[in-house]
Amino acid sequence: MDTTAPRPRKRLAIFRTADPVLTPLIKACGYSAILFVIMIFVFLWSEGFAALGEVSLKNLFSARWYPIEEYFGLLPLIGGSLLVTLGAALFAVPIGVLTAVYISEVAPRWMREVLKPVIEILGGLPSVVLGFLGILVLAPFLRKLLDLPTGLTALAGSILLGAISIPTIVSIAEDALDAVPRSYRDASLAIGATRWQTIWRVTLPAARSGVFTAIMLGIGRAIGETMTVMMVSGNAAVLPSGLRALFEPVRTMTATIAAEMGEVATGSVHYHVLFLIGIILFLISLVVNVSASLLIQRKQKRSERVLS
Amino acid sequence: MVTLMDKIVIKDLYLQYSDQTESLRGINLTIPANQISVLFGPAGGGKSTLLRVLNRLNDLTDVRAQSGEVLFDGLNILEKSVDVINLRRKVGMVFATPVALPFSIRRNVLYGLELAGEHRPRVLSEALERSLTQAALWDEVKDRLDDPAVALSGGQQQRLCLARSLAQQPEVILLDEPTSGLDPISTSKVEASLQELKQEYTIVLVPHSVQQAARVADMAAFFLQGELVEFSPGKRLFTNPRDKRTQDYVEGRFG
Amino acid sequence: MTSSTAKRQRQQAAGFTLLTVIAALTIFVIVAILAYILIRGVGAVSPGFLFTPPSNGMKAGGIWPAIVGTFYLTLGTALFAVPLGIGAAIYLAEYARESTLTRVIRIAITNLAGIPSVVYGLFGLGLFVLFLKFGTSILAGSMTLAIMTLPVIISTTEEALRSVPQSFRVVSVSLGGTRWQTVRKVVLPEALPGILTGVILGLERAAGETAPIMFTAAAFFLPRMPSSPLDPTMALPYHLFVISTQVPGMPVQIQFGTALVLLVFVVGMNLVATLIRSRARARRQW
Numbered sequence A: 001m002d003t004t005a006p007r008p009r010k011r012l013a014i015f016r017t018a019d020p021v022l023t024p025l026i027k028a029c030g031y032s033a034i035l036f037v038i039m040i041f042v043f044l045w046s047e048g049f050a051a052l053g054e055v056s057l058k059n060l061f062s063a064r065w066y067p068i069e070e071y072f073g074l075l076p077l078i079g080g081s082l083l084v085t086l087g088a089a090l091f092a093v094p095i096g097v098l099t100a101v102y103i104s105e106v107a108p109r110w111m112r113e114v115l116k117p118v119i120e121i122l123g124g125l126p127s128v129v130l131g132f133l134g135i136l137v138l139a140p141f142l143r144k145l146l147d148l149p150t151g152l153t154a155l156a157g158s159i160l161l162g163a164i165s166i167p168t169i170v171s172i173a174e175d176a177l178d179a180v181p182r183s184y185r186d187a188s189l190a191i192g193a194t195r196w197q198t199i200w201r202v203t204l205p206a207a208r209s210g211v212f213t214a215i216m217l218g219i220g221r222a223i224g225e226t227m228t229v230m231m232v233s234g235n236a237a238v239l240p241s242g243l244r245a246l247f248e249p250v251r252t253m254t255a256t257i258a259a260e261m262g263e264v265a266t267g268s269v270h271y272h273v274l275f276l277i278g279i280i281l282f283l284i285s286l287v288v289n290v291s292a293s294l295l296i297q298r299k300q301k302r303s304e305r306v307l308s
Numbered sequence B: 001m002v003t004l005m006d007k008i009v010i011k012d013l014y015l016q017y018s019d020q021t022e023s024l025r026g027i028n029l030t031i032p033a034n035q036i037s038v039l040f041g042p043a044g045g046g047k048s049t050l051l052r053v054l055n056r057l058n059d060l061t062d063v064r065a066q067s068g069e070v071l072f073d074g075l076n077i078l079e080k081s082v083d084v085i086n087l088r089r090k091v092g093m094v095f096a097t098p099v100a101l102p103f104s105i106r107r108n109v110l111y112g113l114e115l116a117g118e119h120r121p122r123v124l125s126e127a128l129e130r131s132l133t134q135a136a137l138w139d140e141v142k143d144r145l146d147d148p149a150v151a152l153s154g155g156q157q158q159r160l161c162l163a164r165s166l167a168q169q170p171e172v173i174l175l176d177e178p179t180s181g182l183d184p185i186s187t188s189k190v191e192a193s194l195q196e197l198k199q200e201y202t203i204v205l206v207p208h209s210v211q212q213a214a215r216v217a218d219m220a221a222f223f224l225q226g227e228l229v230e231f232s233p234g235k236r237l238f239t240n241p242r243d244k245r246t247q248d249y250v251e252g253r254f255g
Numbered sequence C: 001m002t003s004s005t006a007k008r009q010r011q012q013a014a015g016f017t018l019l020t021v022i023a024a025l026t027i028f029v030i031v032a033i034l035a036y037i038l039i040r041g042v043g044a045v046s047p048g049f050l051f052t053p054p055s056n057g058m059k060a061g062g063i064w065p066a067i068v069g070t071f072y073l074t075l076g077t078a079l080f081a082v083p084l085g086i087g088a089a090i091y092l093a094e095y096a097r098e099s100t101l102t103r104v105i106r107i108a109i110t111n112l113a114g115i116p117s118v119v120y121g122l123f124g125l126g127l128f129v130l131f132l133k134f135g136t137s138i139l140a141g142s143m144t145l146a147i148m149t150l151p152v153i154i155s156t157t158e159e160a161l162r163s164v165p166q167s168f169r170v171v172s173v174s175l176g177g178t179r180w181q182t183v184r185k186v187v188l189p190e191a192l193p194g195i196l197t198g199v200i201l202g203l204e205r206a207a208g209e210t211a212p213i214m215f216t217a218a219a220f221f222l223p224r225m226p227s228s229p230l231d232p233t234m235a236l237p238y239h240l241f242v243i244s245t246q247v248p249g250m251p252v253q254i255q256f257g258t259a260l261v262l263l264v265f266v267v268g269m270n271l272v273a274t275l276i277r278s279r280a281r282a283r284r285q286w
Ligand SMILES: Nc1ncnc2c1ncn2[C@@H]1O[C@H](COP(=O)(O)OP(=O)(O)OP(=O)(O)O)[C@@H](O)[C@H]1O
Pocket: A304, A305, A306, A308, B017, B018, B019, B021, B022, B023, B041, B042, B043, B044, B045, B046, B047, B048, B049, B050, B061, B062
C-alpha cells in the first residue's frame, strides 16, 4: 500500500502562455525605441527633403545665409557649429579626461563622493540657465578681458559648451578607467613604476577605447546644444575664417533652427530648409552615437549562468 | 509497505550547451518513487545539468541541443506543450548556495504558494509550520518568522530553502549539494530529515562527498563526463561496484 | 637609481597636484555658479513673485503661470515616459535574449539619447503639433519631452534591474513563478530605488529643457492658466529665455529670481535622486 496521503493528480496541462496581455505590451515598449528613431527621421525627412528641390545646391553650399532674400547658404552655420564645438573640445577634453583620471585613480574616497554628484549637477543644469549667466557674466567679462566690441562670441559659446560636455566626458571616461583590471596596475607598480607612470603608460592606454568614446559623446553633446549657444554666441551667420573667428559672433545650426523656426510660415522654403538642417544634425548624432555604441558594445559580452 | 514505482524515467537524454560542451551523453536512468537517488561523480560530470533538466530550469540557460525523453509519471516533460509552471510546482529544487529571497522568513517559505495564488490563511499557516518542521528549522525560527531571511546563518538559510520547496508539497525534490556549506551537525540534521521526507517524496540528491552518497543513497548513480557509468542500489554500488571506474572513484583513487 | 626614483616621485607629486587643482577648480566653478544665482536671486523670491502672473509686459509681477506650466509639462512627460521606459527596460533586461534585435534596440536608444534637443523640437512640431493637430499644447510638449527622456529612463532602469542578483530570478522560477510574477514580486521591488533615481534624473532633464518645447508647447506670455492639455502654457526655462533675451529693459532681479526658481526645481530633483540612490546602497543586503 502507498503510505503517502493520496494527492490529487493533475494532468500536466498545455503550457499557458505566461501573460497574454502583458508580454506583448512589454515587447511593444521594447520595440518603441526603434519606432521613435524611425519616426523622427521620417518626419524630418518629409518636411526637409522638399528643400533639396526648392533650393539649388549652389545656393545651399554658398556662404550666405539670408533667408529673407532666399539665400540659404549652410556653410556659415556648419562652420559656426564646427568652430564653437572645436573651441569647446579644446578645453573640455583635457579637463574632462583629467578629472576622470583624478576621480578613478587619485582622489581619496571622500573627494570622489563629493566630486561625482557635483559634476552630475553641472550635467543637469538647464542650458538656458548657463546661457543666461553667459549673457550677464561671461560675455561682459570676456569683452573687457580681451578688449572686444562684444563678448557675445564663439568663444563664449565654446566655454559654456565645454562646461556642458565635461560631465558626459567625465562619467563615461571614468567608467572606462574603472573597468581596467586591478591586475594591470598591480603588474606595473610591481616592476617599480610610480602610480603616475602607471596611469599614463598602463591604465589610460588600456582604457583608450572607452575614453575615446567619452570624448566623442561629449563632442556630440556640444554639437547638439542649442539654447546656450543661441544666447551667447552672437548670432551672426558669417562664415568663420579660421580660429580668429573665435573672438567674433557666430551662428550655429542648432541656434538657427531655434531662432528662426518660430517665425517662418509652415510649408515655406525657409521652413523646409530649417528641417533640412535638422536632418543634418540628426545624421551627425546618428554617426557619433552609433559608432560610440558599437565601440562600447564590443567590449561587453555577457554570459549568464544559472545556479548550480 | 511502500510500492516501488518508477517516478521518472530518463531515456537517451543528450544535452549540449551553446558553448559546445556535451554535458549529457545518452543518459538512461530510472528514478524510483519514495527513495533517495543519489547522483555523484567528479566535477563537471553533468549532475547539476541533469537536475535542471528534471524541472526544466535549463530553459533559462543556453542549451544548444537536447534530445531524448524524460517521462514524469509517464509524460514526456521535454515536450514544448508541457506546462512548465505546473511541472516546477511538482518538482522542487534546492541549490548548492542557499538563496534567501529579500523577504521575511515567512514570505520566503510561502513564496511558492503565493505564486500559485494561495491565500487561505489556514492553508498558509499549516504549510508554514509543516515545511519548516520537516526541514528541521521550526524551533529555531518560530519566534521570528517576520524577520528578514538574510539574517539567518548559512546553515539555517539552506534549511529555509528546503522548507521553501517543501511548502507547496511537490512530488519530487531535487537537491544539489544541499549541505556543501554546512557544518557536520547541520548536515546530519538535513540528512535525518531527508530520511523522513522520503516517505512522502521522491528525492534526487547530488551529495557533496562520496561519504554522504554512501550514507544516504537508496539508489546511486555514478556520473563521469556526461555519461552514466553505473546505476545500482547504494549498498551494492559502494561495496561491490561493477565498473572499474566507479570502484576507483569510490575508493578515492581519482577525482 | 635612487636619484631617478626621487625624480619620478617629484614628477608624480606634481602630476597629482595638477589633477587635484583641476578637480578643485571644477568644483569651485560649479559651486560658484549655484551660489551666485542663489545670492542674486534670493532677494526676488517672495510669495508675490512665486504666486502671481507677470505684469507690465513681464517687467513686474511674478512667474506663477510658468511654474505651473513646468509642473504640468513634467507631469505629462512622466505620464508617457515612465511606463514606456520601464516597460522597455523590463523587456531588455528580463524578457529578451541578446540578439540582433536587442542590439538594434540598444543602438536606437543610444541614438535617441544623442539627438539634439532642438531636433526633438522639430519632430514634435511636425508630428504632434501639425500632423496630429494637437496644436501648440501641453500634450504636444509633454510627448516630445517624453520621447527625449525615454533613453535616460530606459538605461538607468535596465541597469537597476540587472543589478538584482540572477539567483533571485532562478529561485523564483524554480518555485513555479512565471516571468512576470518573478519580475513583479522579486526584481522590481529590489530595483525600485535605482528605477526611481533614473526616472527623476530623466524628468529633471525634461523640466529644464527649452528647445523641445519652444515650438510645441510654450507660450511667450499667457495671462491665464492652461485649462486643458490642449492649451499652450508658459514654462520656466522658456520664460527665462524670453526675459533674458527678448524683453529690453528687463529688471535683472526678476531674471535672477526666475533662474533661481528653475535651479531649485532641477537641482532639487537631482538631490532627491542622489539621496534615494545612496540610501538604497547603504541598505542593500546582497
Ligand atoms: N550554463 C552553462 N553553459 C555552458 N556550459 C555549462 C553550463 N552549465 C554547465 N556547463 C558545463 O556542463 C558540464 C557539466 O556541468 P554540471 O554543472 O552539470 O556538472 P556537475 O556534475 O554538476 O559538476 P559539479 O560537481 O562541479 O557541480 C561542465 O563541463 C560545465 O562546464
